[in-house]
Amino acid sequence: MLSNKSIIFKAVPDGYPVAGEHMELVTKEIDIENFSLADGDILVKNHYMSLDPYMRGKMRHSYVKYFTPAYEIGQVLDGLGTAIVVKSNNKKYQVGDYYIGLIGWEEYSHIPANVVSASFEILAKAISKSKVPESYFLGLLGMPGMSDYVVLNKIGQPKKGETIFITAASGAVGQVVGQIAKIKGLRVIGSAGDYSKIKYLEELKFDEAFNYKTCNTDEKLKELCPNGIDIYFDNVGGEILDIVLNHLNNFARVVACGMISQYNTNDHYGVKNIFQVIKKCLLIQGFIVTDHLQEIESFQKEKGECKLKYKEDIVEGIQNAPQAFVNIFTGKNFGKLIVKIC
Amino acid sequence: MLSNKSIIFKAVPDGYPVAGEHMELVTKEIDIENFSLADGDILVKNHYMSLDPYMRGKMRHSYVKYFTPAYEIGQVLDGLGTAIVVKSNNKKYQVGDYYIGLIGWEEYSHIPANVVSASFEILAKAISKSKVPESYFLGLLGMPGMSDYVVLNKIGQPKKGETIFITAASGAVGQVVGQIAKIKGLRVIGSAGDYSKIKYLEELKFDEAFNYKTCNTDEKLKELCPNGIDIYFDNVGGEILDIVLNHLNNFARVVACGMISQYNTNDHYGVKNIFQVIKKCLLIQGFIVTDHLQEIESFQKEKGECKLKYKEDIVEGIQNAPQAFVNIFTGKNFGKLIVKIC
Structure with missing residues (x-):
């Protein structure tokens, strides 16, 4: 049994979200060995997660319809992250492979088959070959x-x-x-x-x-x-x-x-x-x-040929994600906001 | 000598334009026989003129820059109209030909070469062959x-x-x-x-x-x-x-x-x-x-093949153009507003 710190969506904020009030840290347990995966599912250990303003739009009541689905009260929040596969029932992913896609605001995530299939395989494959920091794949290169x-x-x-x-x-x-x-x-x-x-x-x-x-x-x-x-x-x-x-x-x-x-x-x-x-x-x-994912390869190519500077603002530990997220809206962060999970 | 009733731009309106105050009827004289035309110019007798809301945007001070040029104080207002050529120094237009393009809010207009060249020759040629009312070329077919x-x-x-x-x-x-x-x-x-x-x-x-x-x-x-x-x-x-x-x-x-x-x-x-x-x-x-004039032929073709209803609101006499224009903004007109000049 491993501990799995997670941040759940606790309540819909009316104005600015508040850590603890609208997002809450809970510690769950996870048993990787006996974790049962349906066909196509994977289990990942999360490395880095991107925090972005659009997430505020998901912190709403589910009856308000936008093109992004609303977060569900009581459920773990999600976002784009990089991770390493620790268990797999998907033939495209082996244990030890990189994964980039939707993860939970948590240390370990169960990624169901439909989410795996919507993930960024090309990007994930690029991480292992790349000399730039893994977190860049959630920003400059992602x-x-x-x-x-x-x-x-x-x-x-x-x-x-x-x-x-x-x-x-x-x-x-x-x-x-x-x-x-x-x-x-x-x-x-x-x-x-x-x-x-x-x-x-x-x-x-x-x-x-x-x-x-x-x-x-x-x-x-x-x-x-x-x-x-x-x-x-x-x-x-x-x-x-x-x-x-x-x-x-x-x-x-x-x-x-x-x-x-x-x-x-x-x-x-x-x-x-x-x-x-x-x-x-x-x-x-x-x-x-x-909507523009088909252009990712030409983008990667052109991006690779020029030298861009890139500033990240890295927060350590999933428990610090809620306050870091709140800080986006008051201009306290500087550069691309990333949570280093482990 | 012929009389040439014209409407000049008298003053920039602050809110709603007022006939008489911002647009004024003046009667000029024109001597067609002795009217001197530079190379490419034509002289036309105006038939129909279109009145449109965009004209309000031109009733501004010339130092305010938009993509449409401002009307000049003291000058005759202009708009899109149909006319018949009464004198020509342009080899594309003979006396008696139809003209569609920029005309003055007046009975006779001198159209300089550069305005003639920006006119709608294809539409003008279509009038003589068409069975539909000439004014439709300022609206439905224009x-x-x-x-x-x-x-x-x-x-x-x-x-x-x-x-x-x-x-x-x-x-x-x-x-x-x-x-x-x-x-x-x-x-x-x-x-x-x-x-x-x-x-x-x-x-x-x-x-x-x-x-x-x-x-x-x-x-x-x-x-x-x-x-x-x-x-x-x-x-x-x-x-x-x-x-x-x-x-x-x-x-x-x-x-x-x-x-x-x-x-x-x-x-x-x-x-x-x-x-x-x-x-x-x-x-x-x-x-x-x-910006889309190159598509006028395919448009004319497709338009000709379907039967559309079309309502015009025709005002008679150039002297009535200012009040008709004002009425656009209070919803008093019904259908495409056209001034029948002569």
Whole structure:
């Protein structure tokens, strides 16, 4: 018998989630030797797990329908993780193989056959051959990085010489988007919420970066983007989106990647400048990265050929996952947030 | 010497434009025989002119940059019209030929070479061969109709069995979009602002139609679209857009055709549900129909093969154009608004 620390979804938060109140640590036991696996199932020992803002959207009542399923009260939370197979009833996975896919917020996870089949085999195989840290496969080399690559191209339609503005620019997505945009010959402007993040954006060779907490975004965009913005990579939504709409050029594209300012409130910000969609002939588009999985190989290839910097914020121990998750929404984390489970 | 009644742009309106105050009738004189035309220019006698909400966006100060150029104070207003050539220095046009393109809000217009070259020769040639009324080439068979066809397909991406909701559904664009959507096998719901318009939508075989002035749009959409909306063809923006965002299905498309509720105010409605773009993975897109002119022939062909109903609201005399234009914004017109000039 092994102990299996897990985080369960305890209650639906109304505003900001609170560790202990909405997410609770419980310690279960697991008997690997006698664990019974149905056909196609595997049992894994979890290594790293990604914490992302989208998870807040799953912390809702199940009768509210979105494209992501709601977390179930009393059940272990889940997310994307890397793991090692410790028992297998699936001929594609042997004990000792890497696994990347949905895992629980826990030390050991039972992965049913249908989840195994939706996992990222190509990525998992790449881990054992790779010299980069395993956790990068949950970020730069995994879904978030791919998300940057695919949607910057598909929705953003970047053209050399254009200007892109990125919010939460030092975050999991922003830092990669900014660097890819530089490679594509764009002028890259980023905003973030503290001095060390701005310094990091300068290291990444962003053309301009500013702290939205200490200056006026509208004034700053006027100053830094006198010829307007062609692509807005939106991670925050709300008031900043409203301001940016006024700075967009005709035919600009808004990549709606996240609206973190709106996830923990029911009193949503009213975006007044949405009429600019008509006046400036704009495109605003959301996306799901899993719709683009077929492009993962070309992405891996192109990504492998360029040298990108990449900052992670690694929290140790599954018991610290709830507070780390809460911190995302107050800007306390810096870089891609990863939980090192064991 | 002939008299040439014209409407000039007198002042930039702050809210709703007012006939006489922002648009003024002046009577000029024109001497056709001695009128001097530069190379490529033509002189036309105007027949019909289209009045459209987008014109309000051009009634602004010229320092406000949008993709459409601003009207110039003191100059004759312009719009899309049909006309007959009365003098020509352009080898493509003979006296007596039809012309479709930009004309002034006036009886006779001097069309400079660059405007002639941006005109719709294919449409103009089609008038003389056609049995349908000339004015239809400004609507059903012209730019607005084409706009419906192109953007419903390109942005809306309609799939058989889906549900489309259309606001201002009896208007120039809505009535055509609704009929095309029916042909494509969609369930079509429309709203409009009076009883006779709703009756007309029933004649057009809309599946459902309701008067947004006498019922609650949110309640009505709940009742009429229990399975949600897949395409929203938005002609009004503002509060209705906000409500509709809550009724959209995952991956729905918003064709941002117009936001007539927002054109005559600087106090724009704050759209709170724009975060649904992230949660439901939505697409919101504006467009300019002139970007799709290369498709005019295939459009004409497909349009010719089906029998669409089409309602026009024809106002006689250029002197009545300003008040007719103002009436668009209060829902007083019914169908495609056309001025019969002579």
